[in-house]
Amino acid sequence: MGGQAAGPVPTDQHDFALWEKRVDALMVLCGEKGLFTVDGLRRALEDMGEDAFECMSYYERWIAAVNQNLIEAGIYSLEELGARMEEVGRRGATYGEAQNREAQDD
Amino acid sequence: MPHDHPSHSHEGMSPSGHPYRADNDTALTYWQRMEIAVRELLVEKGAVTPEEVARQIDTMDARSPANGAAVVARAWVDPDFKARLLQDASAASREMGFDIGPLRLIAVENTESVHNLIVCTLCSCYPRNLLGLPPDWYKTRAYRSRAVIEPRAVLREFGVELPDHVQVRVHDSTADMRYVVLPARPAGTEGLDEAELAALVTRDSMIGTGLPRTP
Known part of the structure; x- marks a missing residue:
């Protein structure tokens, strides 16, 4: 996107949420362990097209790209992901409630 | 911010029972569900451990x-x-x-x-x-x-x-x-x-x- 026209640079800053830091950590760890490379991350990001940059936040794009690379690498299947995401959704209405399985028993 | 711990049973709740952590008290999004699912699957497949994730976040937080x-x-x-x-x-x-x-x-x-x-x-x-x-x-x-x-x-x-x-x-x-x-x-x-x-x-x-x- 370098060189394209765009508006003023937004200067809002947010503290990184726990889930965002976890996405970042997962990317670093997957790279260290050789599951996929930062080039794989970038390819998946670029494949999303420009709409993704308008509709998704930074770490939303990252988790989508991390997930795509892991599925391609055969770490888990699309079915396993879908089943787990559904299960996570049943744990509670907020990230705090859904973030770990122990939370269900609280 | 009050001390909180990932495994604490009242994660994200203030002493008066109200959620105080912005990232945890808003409605769970599709992408957050994906993060949780991906992390858990990686742990179950033996690719990463929860400790490694926590340590990586600590390392990241320590850099400034x-x-x-x-x-x-x-x-x-x-x-x-x-x-x-x-x-x-x-x-x-x-x-x-x-x-x-x-x-x-x-x-x-x-x-x-x-x-x-x-x-x-x-x-x-x-x-x-x-x-x-x-x-x-x-x-x-x-x-x-x-x-x-x-x-x-x-x-x-x-x-x-x-x-x-x-x-x-x-x-x-x-x-x-x-x-x-x-x-x-x-x-x-x-x-x-x-x-x-x-x-x-x-x-x-x-x-x-x-x-x-x-x-």
């Missing part, structure tokens, strides 16, 4: 622009170190305990006639070992698009007005090659020691969207 400021201040007071920094910034920052791993780090020096600006037009590559996580604006479409075509206009938005005779050089980072700006030492700082000098070095001055403070 203070690392970069210490490197810049050292370069300002020690000409030999400055020469090593400009020669091989990966090695020079490793010397000070800020390891960048296998990545190549290049320090670019601001002078009376050259001002350097760093961007990553592809994504968000950034010298994290020296500056921590990039600010939100660094990752925006606006910054990444415009830094390379109208850097002076972008700099003006950050309050940096450069005289016409100063050449602006824009450096586009890559996954394997990162840049950090070595800002020019401000005038009137001759009597300051290294720690006092480091306090003048801002994050933005090391990205090129700002200048160091003056004493």
Whole structure:
């Protein structure tokens, strides 16, 4: 996107949420362990097209790209992901409630 | 913020029973569900451990622009170190305990006639070992698009007005090659020691969207 026209640079800053830091950590760890490379991350990001940059936040794009690379690498299947995401959704209405399985028993 | 612990049974709740952590008390999003699912599957497949994830977050949280400021201040007071920094910034920052791993780090020096600006037009590559996580604006479409075509206009938005005779050089980072700006030492700082000098070095001055403070 370098060189394209765009508006003023937004200067809002947010503290990184726990889930965002976890996405970042997962990317670093997957790279260290050789599951996929930062080039794989970038390819998946670029494949999303420009709409993704308008509709998704930074770490939303990252988790989508991390997930795509892991599925391609055969770490888990699309079915396993879908089943787990559904299960996570049943744990509670907020990230705090859904973030770990122990939370269900609280 | 009150102390909280990931395994605490009232995660995200204040003592009065109200949620206080913004990231945890809003409605669970599709992408958050994906993060949880991906992390759990990675753990179950034996690819990562929860401890590794927690440790990585701690490492990330411990990095801040203070690392970069210490490197810049050292370069300002020690000409030999400055020469090593400009020669091989990966090695020079490793010397000070800020390891960048296998990545190549290049320090670019601001002078009376050259001002350097760093961007990553592809994504968000950034010298994290020296500056921590990039600010939100660094990752925006606006910054990444415009830094390379109208850097002076972008700099003006950050309050940096450069005289016409100063050449602006824009450096586009890559996954394997990162840049950090070595800002020019401000005038009137001759009597300051290294720690006092480091306090003048801002994050933005090391990205090129700002200048160091003056004493």
